[in-house]
Amino acid sequence: MIRIAPETEADGWEIEYLLDTAFAPGRSALSSYRLREGVDPVTPLCLTARDDDTMASLAGCIRFWPVIAGERKVLLLGPVATHPTRQGEGIGARLILESLDRATAQGWTACILIGDEPYYQRFGFAKSETLRFPPPTNPNRVLAKALQPGGLDGIEGDVTSMRA
Numbered sequence: 001m002i003r004i005a006p007e008t009e010a011d012g013w014e015i016e017y018l019l020d021t022a023f024a025p026g027r028s029a030l031s032s033y034r035l036r037e038g039v040d041p042v043t044p045l046c047l048t049a050r051d052d053d054t055m056a057s058l059a060g061c062i063r064f065w066p067v068i069a070g071e072r073k074v075l076l077l078g079p080v081a082t083h084p085t086r087q088g089e090g091i092g093a094r095l096i097l098e099s100l101d102r103a104t105a106q107g108w109t110a111c112i113l114i115g116d117e118p119y120y121q122r123f124g125f126a127k128s129e130t131l132r133f134p135p136p137t138n139p140n141r142v143l144a145k146a147l148q149p150g151g152l153d154g155i156e157g158d159v160t161s162m163r164a
C-alpha cells in the first residue's frame with residue numbers, strides 16, 4: 001500500500017537522495033531550477049509517497065513552486081520522481097492527480113511544467129504555444145493545464161521567477 005502525505009522537514013534529505021537517483025547528474029543546472037532559487041515552494045502541495053509498512057521507504061515525491069507566467073502567478077509542477085525500482089506502479093500518477101486536486105481546491109488557476117507531453121497529456125497538460133521559459137528550454141516541452149475554467153486565458157509571454 002502506498003500512502004500519500006504532505007512533505008515534512010524530516011523528509012528533506014531522503015527527497016534529495018531520491019531526486020539524485022531518479023534524475024541525471026547535474027539536475028540543478030536545468031533552467032527550471034533558476035526559477036525556484038530563492039523562492040519558497042508551495043508546501044501544501046509538496047507530497048511524498050511512502051510504502052505503508054514499517055520501513056516506510058520513500059517511493060516518490062512531487063514539489064511545486066510559484067512562478068510568474070506573463071503577468072500571472074501560476075504553479076510550476078516539479079520535480080516529480082518515482083524511485084527507479086517502483087516506476088510503472090502508478091505512483092507518479094497518484095502524486096500528480098492528488099496534488100493537482102489540492103491545487104484546484106486551493107484556488108490555483110493554472111499549472112505549467114517542462115516535461116514530456118506523452119506522459120503529462122494523460123493529466124490534461126498540453127503544449128503551450130504562448131509561454132517562453134528561460135533558455136535553454138526546448139519549447140516542445142513547455143506544457144500547461146488550466147485548473148479552473150479559463151485558467152489559461154491571457155497566460156502568455158515569459159515565465160519568470162517570483163524573485164524578480
Ligand SMILES: CC(C)(COP(=O)(O)OP(=O)(O)OC[C@H]1O[C@@H](n2cnc3c(N)ncnc32)[C@H](O)[C@@H]1OP(=O)(O)O)[C@@H](O)C(=O)NCCC(=O)NCCS
Nearest residue numbers: 022080081082087088089090091092093114115116118119
Ligand atoms: C516520470 C515518472 C515520475 C513517472 O512515474 P511513475 O510512477 O513510473 O509513473 P506511473 O506509474 O504513473 O506511469 C507509468 C506510465 O508512464 C509512462 N511514462 C513514464 N515516463 C514517461 C515519459 N517520459 N514519456 C512517456 N511516457 C512515460 C510509462 O511508460 C508508463 O506507461 P504505461 O502506463 O502505459 O505502462 C518517473 O518515471 C520518474 O521518476 N522518472 C525520472 C524523473 C523524471 O523524468 N521526472 C519527470 C520530469 S519531467
